[in-house]
Amino acid sequence: MQPDVKRALVFGGSGVVGSAVLGELARRGVHAVFTYRRGEDRAHVLARKLGHHPVQVDLADAAATTAMLDAQGAIDVVIHCAGISAGLGLTELDVAAWQEAMAVNVQSAFLACRWVAARGRRCDVVLVGGLDRTQSLPLPVHFAASQGALAALAMAAAHELGRLDIRVNAIALGPLEAGISTGLAARRRKDYETFSALRRPGKAAEVAKAIAWLALENTFIQGKVIAVNGGI
Ligand SMILES: NC(=O)c1ccc[n+]([C@@H]2O[C@H](COP(=O)([O-])OP(=O)(O)OC[C@H]3O[C@@H](n4cnc5c(N)ncnc54)[C@H](OP(=O)(O)O)[C@@H]3O)[C@@H](O)[C@H]2O)c1
Incomplete structure (x- = not known):
């Protein structure tokens, strides 16, 4: 683990992936706000089981999300695991x-x-998504x-923030x-x-290990999308 990693901020900690990430962080002795x-x-x-700190916020609301970020103290790692989808076809999809x-x-x-950039201190940002570029x-x-x-955001932010010792990477999960x-x-x-090489869906606990590794131990991967998908 990188030195001095003390606190993580996890978006979507209540989700399947986010909960497993919170478990993995607790196992590694890292406290999280989620x-x-x-x-x-x-x-x-x-929160009771793992000792992390929950914060309720609607991430579709930019002002509320910014206020939540501005209320945080020192954060060494940001892991974004919040996401929504819906099985809608193109003609059913409204604005x-x-x-x-x-x-x-x-x-x-x-x-x-943007919040990490404005603080200008070493940080690792991992954006969890579902599509390799x-x-x-x-x-x-x-x-x-x-x-x-999301993948392009990781690439461009990584270029802009690398000189501040801020890494930004994405993980593309399979089902x-x-x-x-x-x-x-x-x-x-x-x-x-x-069509997956491993012929099975993944488990949240196993992808959480990859996410935690990228957030806590990576030093030289920057601006990349790492596929964690059983070989799709
Ligand atoms: N699970 C998979 O098979 C899979 C596959 C590919 C990629 N992924 C990626 O992994 C990430 C997590 O997926 P998941 O499976 O953990 O999904 P999930 O179990 O449905 O959890 C989604 C998370 O996002 C939060 N969220 C949704 N809308 C929100 C909003 N408006 N404001 C604040 N939080 C909101 C949910 O909060 P609440 O529940 O508290 O409302 C929850 O914490 C996503 O980026 C997804 O694309 C997952």
């Missing part, structure tokens, strides 16, 4: 759903990167577009046993399993 929105009960269970996906999945990550996958359009933007991708049609989930 966000939730609707999952209040789950957030309080996690509100598009804007919400962009706000939760990307705008809040941009606000986090080179992949071609049958994803809902609004989700895919937000994930492409897991639980969480956001359970909204995919059963046939589509089966396709992913068939």
